[in-house]
Amino acid sequence: MHKILYCCVFLFSILGYSQKKVLQTKFISDNINIDGKIDENIWKSAPIATDFIMFQPDNGKPIPENKRTEIKVLYDNDAIYVAALMYDNEPKKILKEITQRDNNGTSDLFGVFINGFNDGQQDFQFYVSASDGQADCIVTDSNGEDYSWDAVWKSKAVITDFGWVVEMRIPYAALRFSSENKQKWGLNFFREIKRDKHKYTWNFIDSKLGTFTQQTGVLEGIENIKTPTRLFLLPYSSFYVNASKGQKTYGTLKRGLDIKYGINDAFTLDMILIPDFGQTKYDDKILNLGPFEQQFNENRPFFTEGTDLFSKGNLLYSRRIGGSPTNYPTASSTETIIDNPATVNLINALKISGRTKDGLGIGILNAVTEKTYATIQNNNTGEIRKEVVEPYANYNVVVLDQRFHKNSSVSFINTNVTRNGSFRDANVSALVWDLNTTKNTYNLSGNLKYSYINDTEDKKGLFYSLNFGETSGKYRYSFGTEVVSKDFNSNDLGINFETNYYSFYGNTNYRILNSTKYFNSFNVNLNMYSQFQKETGKIQGNNINFNINASNKKNHSFGLSMNAIPIESFDYYESRTANRYLIFPKKIGTNIYFSSNYNNKFAVDVSTSYAKLSESGRNSRGFSLGPRYRFNDKFSLVYNFNFFRINNNKGFVDSIDEDQNAETPNAIIFANRNVLTYSNTLSGKYSLNSKMTFNIALRQYWSYAENKNFLSLEQNGRLADYMNYTQNKNSSFYSWNADLSYSWWFAPGSQVSVLYRNNAANFERDINKDFGKNVTNLLTNDQLKHVFSISVRYFIDYNSAKNIF
Known part of the structure; x- marks a missing residue:
């Protein structure tokens, strides 16, 4: 009987939550202290949002009574205020790892999702962890989550004897909405119980649908708000000391200003004057043997924050701005x-x-x-x-x-x-x-x-x-x-590698929408792709990929993928010469990975791969191992080792003119080579609290390509032995990066950053296979550079400054 009753409740919940919920809010004139106590009288009369329902893994299941969640929302002319009571019958088991901003770590989580236009297209999401940390992002269904966007808002989380409490103040400056007198916003609330990896939302998110942002509830009651001037100044001052062996040590002082101005409630102007990107993350450079440039992540905040509009059409690769010069100098003999x-x-x-x-x-x-x-x-x-x-x-x-x-x-x-x-x-x-x-x-x-x-x-x-x-x-x-x-x-402002082709592709996949006896998640994908050279119709690329990804009831994740290139293809890029192609052989490969539950103090990621090509002795294999250990809520370390080897790789090394009267190179030289790559990374953090964090990041990388013999590219795309080439075209690239930093958010939007880093990189034609000596030489030669820097950025709200003066 109880099973029938539960099924009825379950069905009723799904039907009820398929409709958009509505929450009424109230205007306040009293001050609210963001302290996590929720003891102001005005909170007592505010309407309550409750009856959360599971998003993952059992989509549609009501939240248990002993985990019930109650939310209230108030507003004034400056901001909206959110109070959340999250009940937990085992409050001592609430996970609360302390992390830096935008990194939730292993911690319970509460989130508010706001769409000021209620158009189902874009959410502004604000998260508070049980360790009192903050995270925020912009979300669209097409681009996913963009955590590079940062807003200035207040929050406080407190663990109690019945669960935990969150209080938030989100200023209108952090949102976008219309100028209408009566506002109607898209609204949803989110809660994750980390130890179970259960995720709940206030308004039901049906996982059968391929959209997230369009399944929000509604916030009503905001009327006739008189929003303040949205003008924010972010002056900064940075001091750098640069040193390296054999060179003079020097210091540099930089000053600058960032400006954010709300043109109106919907539009914002961001400006940087005299920019300083000296503390941005180093690029993880690799030995690039291919025909295309290495694509780097954008690490400069101005070019990552709130750029969802500019990602439309995939035409912007912001690293072009302030990147390498487009011309190379000409020098005589x-x-x-x-x-x-x-x-x-x-x-x-x-x-x-x-x-x-x-x-x-x-x-x-x-x-x-x-x-x-x-x-x-x-x-x-x-x-x-x-x-x-x-x-x-x-x-x-x-x-x-x-x-x-x-x-x-x-x-x-x-x-x-x-x-x-x-x-x-x-x-x-x-x-x-x-x-x-x-x-x-x-x-x-x-x-x-x-x-x-x-x-x-x-x-x-x-x-x-x-x-x-x-x-x-x-x-x-x-x-x-x-x-x-x-x-x-x-490529002047974007990045595009391949041209002169037409292609066809297809995908089919299956996924479970609710957990089963053995799995919390399970999906299977089959992808197929074919590309043809536009002028000749020759097949330029083809691939079939099959993969399975799943997580079990203990929240361990694992996966298997198999991929194949079933037909020889014509590679028009590797030759580096117009209208010349290399015939690439058939290929079959597999990859297996396992990732244990990060909730455990010790967790590990392991993966291995193998691929075999249709040419004798030509194959590749790889292995990675990534143990991690969380000593306590403040201190954790993550190590990762990667190894990859390619045997009998065939790659371009040079083009020469045997006939001096030829208009194009008539000898395109390839090498039959073995390519080996090793990398070691170590990252760690020690958080004094949610505002102060020490971080360490180390990366050692070494990759080399050792040529065994040389080949020439024939007109038919095949390779033939070439005995007349004697130059040393071996490649060995090794690098080292080390960052030790301290970050203190001493006020909302204001930060002190102290950074020590050293880095070195070297490229050689002679390969020294002594791993230890390679690392030692890199750390002791003239290539090693040291930088110590202190940066202070202070957030000034025009309205607060105006009131002071």
Whole structure:
């Protein structure tokens, strides 16, 4: 009988929560102290949001009574206030690891999701952990979570004898909404009980649907708010000491200012004047033997915060701004290049972004970089001359994104790079669409891009794609196509590796929506891809991939993937020569991984891979091991070792002219080589509290390619022995990075950062296989550089400063 009763309650819960819940809020004139006590009288009369329901793993299951959650919301002319009581019948078991901002760690979690336009397109999410930590992000269904966005808000979490409590104050400056007198916001609340890995929401999130942001409840009652001026200043001062062996130690003092200004309630202006990115994370450089550049993560806050609009169309690779110069200096046989800057300095940058009440999103990004010179010396006279390798340049992005029906959008994007003088200019435009049916069961997406390069020879190119898929239920699928012309080029402000092809792809997958006897999650995917050279129709790439990913009832995760290249393909890129291709053999490979439950003090990640190609003796294998240990709520360490070996790899090393009258290289030299890569990383943190954290990050990397014999690329795409090449084209690259930092958020939005780092890197043609000596030499030679820095950033709210003065 009790099973029947439970099924009835379960069914009733699903039916009830399929409707949008509504929470009423109240205006207040009294002050609320954000202390986690919730003892002000005004809280007693506030309406309550309760009856949470599980999102994962048992989608639709009501929260147990002994874990019930009660939420209240109030507001004034400056902010909204949230009070959350989270009951737990075993409060001593609440996990509460202390971590730095935006890293929730192993801790129970409470979140507030707000959409000021109630259009189902974008959530501003604010999280508080049981250890009193903060995290915030912007979420869209298309781009997922963007934790690089940071807002300034207050919160306090307190563990009690009945569970734990959270109190929050979220200023309107951290949100976007219309200017209407009566506001109607999308609203949801989130709770994660970490020890069980159970996630609950106030308004039911149906996992059968392929959308998250459109399944929020509603907040009503905010009326006639008089929002204050949104003007924030972030002045900073940084001091650097640089030292390296054999070079003079010097100190540098930098000052600058960031400005955030609310043009209105929906649009915000962000500016950086005299930027300082000296404390950003180092790039994890690798030995790159392929035909394309290595793509790096963006670590500069200005270019990562709130850039969801600018990611439309995948036309912006912000590392181009202030990246490498676009020209290489020319030197005669009697000259030597003694200084060629690796990067270009950024002068200033600004962003304007927001959305109207009718759903039109507008984004403008502009940046200016300075004129950059290389220094060249005459070997005979000693005379020094300067040559421009990058002129003054203006980078500009404009995005217009129209949302409609709460789940669809059409966007126009334009990127433009204008360089002063006769240097190369570039312009790329795109039309992007993402269309969903009313019930979010099917999706039609695609884009049309056009590029125009103004250089010594003007070039125009096209890129278009179309994708259709079913996006709901246990069984889902998608298929699509891409066509890219030969001269399409978005690389002045974007990044695009392959052109001159058309492709077809498809995917089908199955997932469980609720936990089973053995699994909390389980999904199976099958992907297929084929790419053809546009002019010849030759198959340029093909791949079939099958993978399984799952987590069991003990919250251990594991997976298996198998991939195959069933047909020989024609690689038009590895030769580095137009219209020449390498025939790539058939291939089959597998990968297995296991990740134990991070809730345990000791956890480990293990993976292994193996692949075999259709050529004799050509294969690859890899292994990684990542143990982690949480000593207590303050201190934890994570180590990771990676090894990868490729046997009898065939790769480009050189092109030479055997015939001096030939217009193109008539000998393209490849090497048959073994490639080995080792890397070791160690990261750790010691958190004094949720505002003060010590961090350590170490990375040692070594990769080498040892050539066994040389080959020439024949006209038919095959490789033949080549005995006349005698140059040493072995490659050995090793690097070391070490960061030790202290961070203190001494006031909302204000931070002191102290950083010591040392790093070194070296590339050699001679390979020393003594691992220990390689590391020792790197740490003791002239390449090792030391930097000590202190940075202070102070957040100033114009309204608070105005009241003081």
